Amino acid sequence: MKLPKKVLVVCFMFLVCFCYLWNEESLTKLKNDRSLLYKRGEPSEIAPPMWWAKFLCKKYSKETNNSIVLPVLMRDVTPSLDKNVFLIESACKAKPTYRAWCAVESFSRVNPEADVWFVITSPTVDNADGLPARLLERYSNLYVVTTDLETVFKNTSLEDFFMSGLWHKGTPWPIIQLSDILRVALVWRFGGFYTDIDTVCLKDIFPLQNFVIGGHYPRNQIANGAFHFLHHHQVMEDLMTKMIEGYKPSLWGSMGPFTWTRYIKKLCKIPDMQHLFPDNSSEPIKCGNISILPEEYLLPYPWWEFKQLYVPGKWQEFMATFKNKSYSIHLYENKSKGLKIIQGSDSIYEGAARNFCPVTHPLLT
Template sequence: MTWRRALSVALALALALLLLLVVYDRPLRLMPWRKRSAQPEAAERRTNRGPALATLGRGKGDGVDLFKGEPLLGEEHIFFVETSCALDKPQHVPYDSESGLRLSPRGACAVEAAAAAHPTHRVYLVHTCDVHRRSLAKDAAPAYALAALSIPNVRLWAVPYALHFVGTPLQGWLASGALRASRWPVVHASDVLRFLLLWKYGGTYLDLDVLMLRSLGEKKNFGCAESPAAVSVGAFNFALDDPGRRVANACIAELLDYRPDLWSYNGPGAITRALKKVCDVQEVLEMTEEMCGGFRLLSTSTFYAIPWQNWNLFFTEESSEEIMMMIGKNLAVHVWNALSHNTTIYTSSEQPYAQIARRVCPNVVAAVGDTM
């Protein structure tokens, strides 16, 4: 080979390599779910970690502008999570619709109640299922769900479960397949995700069976003792300050000791163990704000005036006056959906749940009809 031919071959190879880099550079650096919208809103611009959610509409020209990306640090957040699709296929689909949205009437009531009590907060329904945006825009979802999602400060954030874990200390845990070994994958997926969301963004987590009766106000860095032996994960807050970070980090560390065979080990068990270490105490009753460095436990009655053993009292008219007095000026009620989901609520009745729902989620009650 002459030197001229050798030079031509070298130049051709160099040009081919350059073209290859140009072609593949942009996809490697900009993943498809991170593309920016043509007209991003400055107040709700997406950070570089989360997937996008298109604007949803109701009817022709009557758009419901829902959130287009992940939360921003520093926002006032309230998170609900729906983890039916945390694994490849939905584990239960009792409230499926053409839209792919899975949200029960009671869950919608919880979302509306939180949004109404906290108009300056952004209330996120973090959804793991594939929501079909075109169908949802045509009102394919139930009217009660659209009633909740249409509230101005409510945001539907529907992304695959695994994307929440990218770049976090729990990415390896999820990749290991540990969740697939769970006897209760939907429950455990929810346990883990709620901790991870507050670790990443700060804010308040609420179960979809927690009905806010009034605002949390300035409360932050709090949990709630469900019993003298356990801290609940149905409602808690981790701020982005030092007390919140200490507890959030301790909870994430506890999740690395995941147990697929125990119902509460990765939820109430995780936060209880974490707080015992952070507060350097052995008993829940010893977890004072002073011992826990600024993190505090609200009284059990704040969310759990009715213990799980008496869940049926929310649905019995005979005891309604007593129950409504017992709830009194509490911040919220936990209505134990895991136990009560098959019990009918008659929206015009004097059942305590019905009375509360008419007060805190009137839009959902109006849309759902006679029962929920």
């Protein structure tokens, strides 16, 4: 017997509501008893390396008595839709840098209504210094998870590309290539904000919706180090296809800023990125249902001025200039990792860390 159309619609809506409420209830239970997810690791409990690990990881995991076995994303815990912040450690590090933990803490602290997901390709984290455990205890909205990449890419436009292994063949940067596609897959699937792990959050980023970051001259590119989109947004769907089409293994960022810039220029009919923003303009540019934000919103200093972030005594000056403009700072870790952080120096980074990642701050030196 064929059911009436109205009955089918009602049944469908009931199923959607049930799944949503079940997922919300599951996350609430996990927040109330997080010890069910995070446990000390015995060697027998640590998952064997996935096939992709040998192309991605120098070391898949360091098994110690201090290891915390991480829950698996989409198996043990699944994000709600559109209330997420994603940060990714794609190099299989069981001990992420303190600067990465500072980023994770700052976003957890400043965005208490969001779920902050630190997605790590290692199945464990090293808790020898106690920092991961302290952060998980302090911030109930923080989730540190490992991931089975096959599951994340399954049923996306990137699935065949990932499974083919093209992202690691003939390229010096398999970690970068993987990170570029993983961030888009996660935001397409669950919705929310993505940020690189060499950042510090200064204020609630969720007033910013469906955006990319553009640059004043001479940057002239769309950055992919920070962006927000609702789940299944068409821009994310299109970018997954465009990244594959534009992939060049020998070109750093071919699936990052180069693809993003070409796509946004065409989508928004921008003939010349050099004149995207008028001089000294801080106004976003609207393009359909997305926005292009000037870089000072999330990248107040360009990469060639990264040393300014470590100059002693610059924090108050920075706040006076950027307090009403900037939602985060970007540290350009690949350039600045050799620069020391001096406690009490009141540099831009030290001041931001002191105020926005107070648990991690004492360890940064």
